[in-house]
Amino acid sequence: MLRFLLQRLIVAAAVALTVSVITFVLSHVAIDPAVAVAPDSATDADIAAIRAQYGFDRPLPVQYLGYLGDIVTLDLGTSYLTGEPVAGMIAERVPTTALLAVFSILFALALAIPLGVLAASFPNTMIDRLCLLLAVAGQAIPNFWAGLILILIFGVNLQWLPISGSSSLAHFVLPTIALGTFAMPALMRLTRAGMLDVLASDFVRTHRAMGLAPAAILFRWGLSNALLPVISLTAVQFGFMLGGSIIIESVFAIHGVGYLAWQSFSRADMPVIQAIVLLVSLAYIVLTLAADLINAWMDPRIRSAA
C-alpha cells in the first residue's frame, strides 16, 4: 500500500507541475504580459520599462521558476483590473462556491442512490427504463438552460424562491438543483451497475436461500457493497462541480469563484484566470488522488497491480 501511495503521489505532483507550466504559458507566453499590465496610453518605451520592472525580459525558464516560487508562497499576482492581490480575491469567494458544490453533490447523491437501487431492484422493467430515461435526460439537459427554466418556473411564475445572489440559504436551492442534476446520471448508473453486480453475487444468493428478508439483503449487504465505487466517483464529480460552477454562478449571479472567473474571462484579466485554472486543476488532482486511494484501500487487487 505504501508503495502504491508513493507512486500515486509522485504522478500527482508531476501532473501538478505540468499544469503549472500550462498556466504559465497561458499567462506569460500566449499573451505579452507587459502589454497587458500597461495602460492603453502606454508608449513602446513605457512597455519596455514595465517589461524590465516586472522581470518579463528575463529568459522564460527563469521567469517560470519565479512563477513557481510565487505559487508556493501563495503569491498569485495582482489583478490587472482592480490591482488587488489575486489570492485574496479568490479566498474571499471560495466559501460560496464550496457551499454550492457541497449542496449540489449531496442533492445528486440523494437522487442518484435511491433511483439506482430502485432500477437495480427491478432490472429491465418499466421502473428501470424510467430511471435510465431520467439519466439520459439529465445528461442531455445543459445546466445553464436548466437554471434558466428553474428561474422561470420557481422564481418568476410561482415566485417561491429568489433567483439571483447568495445572501440566504434559499438562494442556493435553484442553483443546487441545476448543478446537481448534472452529476446525478453518472452516479445513478454506477449505483445501478454496482447493485446489479452485488445482487447477482453468490453471497446474496446464499442470504436469499437462508431466507433473509429482501429488504435486509438490499440495504445491509447490497447497498454497502455497491456504494464503494460510488464514493470515489463522488470525489471526481465534486471536482466537476467546481468547474461547472462557472456557468451556474453566472446564471444565478452568485458571487463565487466561478462568477469571478467569468468576469475575468470577459475582461481578459489574465492573472486571475491563470490562478483560478491552476487552483481548480489542483483541486481536481487532489480529488482524483483521493478517489484512487479510496479505490485501492477498498480493493486490494488494485494496489497489488500497481
Place this chain on the structure above:
Amino acid sequence: MSVPAAQVRRPARWRAALTHKSLVIGGGVVLLIAIAAILAPVLTPFDPAQPDIANRLKSPFWMADTVPGHYLGTDQLGRDYLTRLLYGARISLVIGLVAVAISATIGITLGLVAGYFGGKVDAVIGFVITTRLSMPLVLIALAVVAIAGGSLTTVTLVIGLLIWDQFAVVTRTATQQARSADYVRAAEAMGCSLPHILAREILPNIMPAVIVVATVELANAILLEAALSFLGLGVQAPLPSWGLMLSEGKNFMFFDPWLITLPGLCLVTLTMAINLMGDGLRDALRSGRR
C-alpha cells in the same frame, strides 16, 4: 470497454442494429435535424442575421401578437426565430462533427501508439492523458478562447483539442487486447509495416468501441459549444448559435419565455437523440458480437 475482434458478417450486424429501438429513434431524430439544417435555406425564406426592427419580439404561432410567416416569432432584433433555430442546428452539428473529428484523430493515434508499444511510450502517453483529465474542461476552453478571441474556428479547434481523452483511453485499452491477437501476430510475421498494422489490422477491429465514444463526445462537444457561446466566449453574434440565442434571450425571458425555451429544447432534443443513438449502438454492437 472490451471489444475483441468482431467476427460477424456486416449485413447481419446492421439488420440486427435496426431492431434496437433507441438506435432507430435516436438516429432518426439526429437524421431529421441534420436534414433540416442542410435544407435551412430552402425551408425558410428569411436570413438568420437580417434584423427587422418593425417586427421585434413577435410571438410564436400558438400565442397572440403574431406576424404571418414568422411561425416561431421573432427575436429582440426582429429576426425570424425558426430561421435562427434552423441555422443554429448547422452551427451545432458542424462544430460538433469537426471537433469530434479532430479529437478522434488525436485520441485514436495516442491510444493506438500507447496500446501497441506499451512500456515507456505507454507511460508517457498515460501521463499526458492524466494531465488532460486533471484540467477543468470548461475553464481551460474559456481561458484559451479569452486569449485567442471567440470565433467559430477557435471554438471548434479548442473543443477538438480538448475532448480526445476518452478516445485515447478506450483505444489504448482495446489496442492492448488486440495486440496479442493472432491476426496482429500474423501481420507482424508477414513483415507488414507498423502503420499498416495499426491502421489496417487493429483500427478496424476496435472501431465499434470508438464509434460509441464518438457519439458521446459529439453530444459533449455540442453542449460545450453552447456553454461557451452562452457565456459570451464562443461563437459571436450575429451567428445563430443555440447557446448564444439563450444568452441573448435571457434578457427578455421574463416577458417572452419562449425565447429561451425553444433553443434549449432544440439543444436537449439533439443531444438526447445523439446519446440515445450511442446507447443503441453500444447495445447493437455488443449483441452483434455474440
